[in-house]
Amino acid sequence: MTLAAAMAAGREAGLLPEANGDVRHHPRPVRLAFFLARLYGHPANAGHHIEVCRKTTVGWERGWQHLQVPEPPWPQDVVEAAVDLLIGVGETHDCYVGVLPRAQPSSLGRDVQVACCLWADCDLKSGEAVPRLRAFRPRPSMVVDSGGGRHAYWLLEQPLDPHEAQLLNARIAHALSSDRVGDPQRVLRPPATFNHKPCYPRPRPVDLVYVNPGQAWAPVEALRALPDPPDPPRPPVPPSPIGDRDDPLKAIPAPVYVPALAGREMGRDRKVRCPFHGGGRERTPSLHVYDDGWKCWSCDRAGGIYQLADLADGGDGQPRGERFLELQRRLDDLFSVRRTPKSAAAGARR
Numbered sequence: 032m033t034l035a036a037a038m039a040a041g042r043e044a045g046l047l048p049e050a051n052g053d054v055r056h057h058p059r060p061v062r063l064a065f066f067l068a069r070l071y072g073h074p075a076n077a078g079h080h081i082e083v084c085r086k087t088t089v090g091w092e093r094g095w096q097h098l099q100v101p102e103p104p105w106p107q108d109v110v111e112a113a114v115d116l117l118i119g120v121g122e123t124h125d126c127y128v129g130v131l132p133r134a135q136p137s138s139l140g141r142d143v144q145v146a147c148c149l150w151a152d153c154d155l156k157s158g159e160a161v162p163r164l165r166a167f168r169p170r171p172s173m174v175v176d177s178g179g180g181r182h183a184y185w186l187l188e189q190p191l192d193p194h195e196a197q198l199l200n201a202r203i204a205h206a207l208s209s210d211r212v213g214d215p216q217r218v219l220r221p222p223a224t225f226n227h228k229p230c231y232p233r234p235r236p237v238d239l240v241y242v243n244p245g246q247a248w249a250p251v252e253a254l255r256a257l258p259d260p261p262d263p264p265r266p267p268v269p270p271s272p273i274g275d276r277d278d279p280l281k282a283i284p285a286p287v288y289v290p291a292l293a294g295r296e297m298g299r300d301r302k303v304r305c306p307f308h309g310g311g312r313e314r315t316p317s318l319h320v321y322d323d324g325w326k327c328w329s330c331d332r333a334g335g336i337y338q339l340a341d342l343a344d345g346g347d348g349q350p351r352g353e354r355f356l357e358l359q360r361r362l363d364d365l366f367s368v369r370r371t372p373k374s375a376a377a378g379a380r381r
């Protein structure tokens with residue numbers, strides 16, 4: 032069967048799986064085409080770049096190639112070129128694609144701007160993760176047999192900030208006892224390739240095995256409601272307005288200054304009810320306190336001691352000039368900071 036014929040057959044079938052969601056009877060290239068169109072087909076991904084990498088016995092080739100995501104619906108020739116490329120690489124190499132497309136050709140998480148899916152990697156070795164995935168609700172939108180386990184994807188109608196996606200991926204991984212692989216730069220094996228791990232007697236096929244029947248988008252609220260793991264992933268803390276490690280205020284741990292400045296208690300889970308959104312009356316705390324910073328996962332405000340103090344004082348969280356110095360004097364008083372000439376200079380340079 033040629034690819035074109037396979038695609039036509041797939042389109043005719045609408046690639047709608049039977050009631051049980053098993054799609055294994057469809058040709059491998061058709062399942063790959065369907066996977067690509069579903070995983071990357073959200074309009075928010077259009078124009079972004081899918082990282083394609085390969086791995087040999089020598090090592091990784093991250094960013095080996097990039098595929099630019101077209102506007103939906105995808106032109107047939109674009110789909111065919113992508114399918115041919117991945118199948119070709121997969122014949123001889125371990126092949127991977129970036130789960131989240133990057134705004135420019137890149138391997139870096141910082142180039143990811145939106146997350147149109149959540150995902151999990153359930154290793155067969157762990158023994159527990161795959162049975163847990165079978166019982167997990169909401170069911171994933173797609174499941175790929177990776178040769179050594181299952182990759183589950185939940186497709187989102189409303190794209191998320193990649194950092195929130197990372198947090199939700201961590202909750203899913205916690206619920207499934209699966210690997211922590213939810214970082215924005217993550218690459219995973221696409222269907223219709225092979226897992227060439229040397230521990231296997233022969234390469235194992237990687238294939239799309241399940242498509243959730245009758246559900247186009249995953250219910251994100253149900254995933255948001257999952258409990259956090261004991262150690263949620265830390266967000267990047269924006270640079271302090273004074274880029275100076277000599278500032279003693281910056282040495283105060285966030286679990287000390289957040290409750291003091293927010294005027295709210297921190298729970299044992301290191302969360303605080305955020306004072307900065309919803310009139311400060313949220314019921315479920317979403318401001319997370321890390322060792323060296325804080326972030327509210329609902330309103331997206333984040334930072335260090337100065338940002339928090341400024342926000343608590345009605346500022347925009349970016350204190351500058353005279354206001355910064357005034358804030359620093361008050362914080363010095365509050366936390367009994369005694370400045371050496373060197374650390375005083377940290378503020379004076381502003």
Ligand SMILES: [Zn+2]
Nearest residue numbers: 305308327330
């Ligand atoms: Zn907030």
